[in-house]
Amino acid sequence: xxxxxxxxxxxxxxxxxxxxxxxxxxxxxxxxxxxxxxxxxxxxxxxxxxxxxxxxxxxxxxxxxxxxxxxxxxxxxxxxxxxxxxxxxxxxxxxxxxxxxxxxxxxxxxxxxxxxxxxxxxxxxxxxxxxxxxxxxxxxxxxxxxxxxxxxxxxxxxxxxxxxxxxxxxxxxxxxxxxx
Numbered sequence: 001x002x003x004x005x006x007x008x009x010x011x012x013x014x015x016x017x018x019x020x021x022x023x024x025x026x027x028x029x030x031x032x033x034x035x036x037x038x039x040x041x042x043x044x045x046x047x048x049x050x051x052x053x054x055x056x057x058x059x060x061x062x063x064x065x066x067x068x069x070x071x072x073x074x075x076x077x078x079x080x081x082x083x084x085x086x087x088x089x090x091x092x093x094x095x096x097x098x099x100x101x102x103x104x105x106x107x108x109x110x111x112x113x114x115x116x117x118x119x120x121x122x123x124x125x126x127x128x129x130x131x132x133x134x135x136x137x138x139x140x141x142x143x144x145x146x147x148x149x150x151x152x153x154x155x156x157x158x159x160x161x162x163x164x165x166x167x168x169x170x171x172x173x174x175x176x177x178x179x180x
Contacts, residue, residue, distance in 0.1 A: 001099050002031040005067055009035065015065035018091070018098075019053035019084070035067075043076040050076040055087050058096065065097045072106035072124045085126045107131065 002020075009015055017037040022028040038061055041054035052075050058066055068091070073084040081087050088098050105114035105122045115121045 001067060001069070001101055002028065002035075004099060005035060005065070006031070008065060013065050014063050015067065016058070016061055016063040018058045018066040018068045020067055020069040036063075038066075041079075043078050045076045045078060052076055052079050053084065053087055055080050055090060058091060059094055062094070062096060065099060066091055068098055068100045071100040071102040071130075072126045074124050083126070085130050089130070102126070 005015055005017075015035070017032060017035050019040065020028075020032065020037070022032065038054060038057050040051040041057070042049040043052050044050075053068065068084065068088055071085050071088060075082060075084060075087070079087075081090070088100060091098055104110055105118070105120075106125050107128055108125045109128045111122055111125050
């Protein structure tokens with residue numbers, strides 16, 4: 001998403017980062033340095049401030065293109081919408097193009113298939129209709145063994161998250177359906 005954003009910026013497209021989670025990755029942080037980022041909104045939930053996309057600020061800025069990470073994310077209670085994909089639908093309705101990220105296991109229709117393969121049920125999903133309404137999508141893929149083991153995703157995580165994920169992913173990495 002960030003590589004495509006840099007290309008679009010070089011083409012003269014007015015863009016802004018509406019929400020992106022770096023997870024402490026130096027490479028991702030470096031790619032963000034010369035991109036405008038819209039400050040996040042802090043939503044209080046049970047005495048804790050949680051950063052969320054500031055939909056009003058994105059709408060006020062009204063870039064041609066907004067970058068929004070983690071499309072299936074569940075927003076903190078008290079946010080404008082329960083799910084981030086609903087935030088994105090509002091941006092699209094306002095005439096703002098959006099680049100976003102989504103893992104295939106977050107699609108409602110594939111959730112049970114992915115759970116059978118990996119042994120993990122993902123609870124943050126988006127309705128397939130969200131994908132069907134968009135005129136174009138760009139898909140990034142990985143080999144089954146890499147996807148099942150989580151190695152591709154793990155490379156993009158901080159070392160602490162990578163260790164925690166590897167402990168919870170060990171069953172997936174050794175699953176017969178993911179072994180080849």
